[in-house]
Amino acid sequence: MASDPIVSHLSAQPGIQKVPSPKLTLFLRRGFLDAATCAALVERIDAHRRPSTISDPNGDDAFRTSETCDLSAADPLVAAVDAMLAAFTGLDPAYGEPLQGQRYAVGQEFKAHTDYFEPDGVDFERYCSVAGNRTWTAMVYLNEPDAGGATRFKAIDKTIQPETGKLVCWSNRRPDGSLNPSTLHHGMKVRAGTKYVITKWYRERPWGW
Numbered sequence: 001m002a003s004d005p006i007v008s009h010l011s012a013q014p015g016i017q018k019v020p021s022p023k024l025t026l027f028l029r030r031g032f033l034d035a036a037t038c039a040a041l042v043e044r045i046d047a048h049r050r051p052s053t054i055s056d057p058n059g060d061d062a063f064r065t066s067e068t069c070d071l072s073a074a075d076p077l078v079a080a081v082d083a084m085l086a087a088f089t090g091l092d093p094a095y096g097e098p099l100q101g102q103r104y105a106v107g108q109e110f111k112a113h114t115d116y117f118e119p120d121g122v123d124f125e126r127y128c129s130v131a132g133n134r135t136w137t138a139m140v141y142l143n144e145p146d147a148g149g150a151t152r153f154k155a156i157d158k159t160i161q162p163e164t165g166k167l168v169c170w171s172n173r174r175p176d177g178s179l180n181p182s183t184l185h186h187g188m189k190v191r192a193g194t195k196y197v198i199t200k201w202y203r204e205r206p207w208g209w
């Protein structure tokens with residue numbers, strides 16, 4: 001099979017680490033953002049947060065208990081970070097959803113989920129009719145909570161610890177293009193301190209704004 005150009009692009013980036021797994025295409029890059037940029041993003045998240053939501057509600061009101069911040073693309077810092085993510089991943093910025101921040105206080109989490117939308121889910125049309133499903137996820141930890149808050153990929157038994165500025169990115173699809181359930185991941189409960197991340201999701205087609 002022809003190699004995925006995004007995987008080739010990512011593999012060539014300085015400082016990149018590929019997590020060895022036949023099940024999942026997952027990369028890490030420590031120090032992707034510097035501490036000052038992370039701190040500036042944390043300030044924005046603190047100022048503009050709202051309760052996080054989920055698609056395809058499953059009856060568990062405690063499934064995602066964090067708060068979310070829609071970061072403004074008109075903010076030069078946000079635009080610069082967005083451009084860095086596109087350049088680093090090789091993904092077309094036109095295919096990206098608006099950058100979001102997530103904040104987890106003690107006890108908050110995002111239980112095991114996949115970032116793609118289930119094609120047979122009630123919310124599929126609503127979220128995917130224009131831009132298609134999510135292809136790649138890029139996430140950057142903005143700080144280090146005092147305890148807890150790791151991201152766990154159960155299917156490959158890999159737990160990633162938050163570290164200021166560390167980028168995690170993965171394909172939500174298998175090499176043949178099918179949705180990959182092995183991307184199941186859990187933003188684990190923060191036990192002490194507060195956790196901040198930014199998340200960027202890319203789609204199959206342009207986002208449309």
Ligand SMILES: O=C(O)CCC(=O)C(=O)O
Nearest residue numbers: 110150151186187197199
């Ligand atoms: O906070 C984390 O570690 C994971 C966040 C996540 O999976 C998401 O926002 O989709």
Ligand SMILES: [Fe+2]
Nearest residue numbers: 113114115185
């Ligand atoms: Fe996720």
